[in-house]
Amino acid sequence: MSKLLTLENSLREGLGSQRSGVPCSLVIFGASGDLTKRKLVPALFSLYQKHLLSTSFSLIGTSRSQLSTDEFKHRLKSALDEKIPGISSALWESFSQNFHYLPLTGGFNNLADYQALSKLLNDLDQKNDTLGNKIFYLSTPPEVFEDIISNLGRVELTREKKGFSRVIIEKPFGHDLASAQMLNQKIKNVFNENQIYRIDHYLGKETVQNLLVMRFANSIFEPIWNRRYIDHVQITAAEEIGIENRAGFYETSGVLRDMFQNHLFQILCLVAMEPPISFEANAIRDEKLKILKSIRPFEEEELKTSACRGQYGGGYLGGEKVVAYREEAGVNPLSTTPTFAALKIYLDTWRWVGVPFYLRSGKRLAKRISEVAIQFKEPPDLLFKNNLQAISPNVLVIRIQPDEGITLKFETKVPGMAFEVRNVNMDFRYGTSFTVGAPEAYERLLLDCMLGDATLFIRSDEVEAAWEALMPILNYWETTSPQEAFPNYEAGTWGPAMADALFVKPWRKWRRL
Helix, strand or coil, X not given: CCHHHHHXXXXXXXXXXXXXXXXXXXXXXXXXXXXXXXXXXXXXXXXXXXXCCCCCCEEEEEECCCCCHHHHHHHHHHHHHHHCCCCCHHHHHHHHCCEEEEECCECECCHHHHHHHHHHHHHHHHHHCCCCCEEEEECCCHHHHHXXXXXXXXXXXXXXXXXCEEEEEECCCCCCHXXXXXXXXXXXXXXXXXXXXXXXXXXXXXXXXXHHHHHHCCCCCHHHCCCCCEEEEEEEEECCCCCCCCHHHHCCCHHHHHHHHHHHHHHHHHHHCCCCCCCCHHHHHHHHHHHHHHECCCCCCCHHHHEEEECEEEEXXXXXXXXXXXXXXCCCCCCCCCCEEEEEEEECCCCCCCCEEEEEEECCECCCEEEEEEEECCXXXXXXXXXXXXXXXXXXXXXXECCCEXXXXXXXECCCCCCCEEEEEEEEEHHHHCCCCCCCHHHHHHHHHHHCCCCCCECHHHHHHHHHHHHHHXXXXXXXXXXXXXXXXXXXECCCHHHHHHCCCCCCCCCCC
């Protein structure tokens, strides 16, 4: 049986059956924060409504906020009502009956708090029969990751004596290569790699997962998915929003750390990777790692033509005036932190040699949209050279958000006596093709962790390889002034004009979104 056929069968087996969560306790550190209210609890509620959450599931929230369990539940109910109006009191009581809150009395480094947590978990295990299974979700600033993990180890909550013990870690995974390596080592002093789930919510998006199915379950794409037929690839993650009161984080990170090291590089891997030997977590992550390691290193001189940075100025979005980045609360008035970046990347692999990958992301752009665009090479124009209209190349677009779907652009003849050629779109949209909506990213990822499926989570060597590829750019940008004075693009536009200079060939240009 061929490798591709084996993978297709594996895809059908892995994706074709409905799965249910196993009995477990989920402990959220930083539970009074925004992520728990906006994403995690709505995701858990959705799983509960679909009968995918075990009846033995328990939730323990813990943070420095001094709340009672009732106050904690009330906050979650109020936030959930805003997202999903009309939830009855009976349904909420049934869903939240095993919710608990444990305030931290001494920050994140007080051993007594972890001993109290251990006792509560043991009590809930006996009461709800959670089989000793526990998941720790670190929804906290990264600077306290080490304290939390080391203290969990000190009270032996990381040991898998009876059931499983897993930890979910939110990005950022380090600040640079050295800090990522140090963080990985400190986590592995307490947890084994197979217990660690580094979460990137982009990988939980339905269309991102569909990249695997589209590529490897459809034989029409595989023969042309290479340098012979593809001219270039564009990956875009555009945001309308600014920094949303996150100046403290954004000033020390910027767009490369915030979007490229994780989201965009992960999508790049799924687009470019070779067929894995099976639809199994490490088989897929092995192929993703090969792509990250194949990114051609950036030489300093190349960075002037292969990397562009920008920072938004004031402008208008949705008819409302918005301020420049340097005018946002908490931002240095002379800040050179980039809020936009565009990169031209080459992969030194047999499949992709010579094919440029263009990646861009930015804040305060004209529209919120994330997509992958595969532009195929132009056909010979001998038959159509007398036609007044140029023949456009075929483009396959995978829309990740907000209007999830896939579009194929191809050429066709316009009805009539004249021989007029025009491009048309063949569209697939999730909203019209299926009777059920796509699950939220956190819904899928939380369920996967409960089931021990690490396919959509990031392995430590992937994290380090991504940082290694970005370090030449980060080092260069942090030691040199921008080529254009900041701010160099107006809010509500598509970024700085100099981003166009990444395209050398005249037929290549940024897609109009």
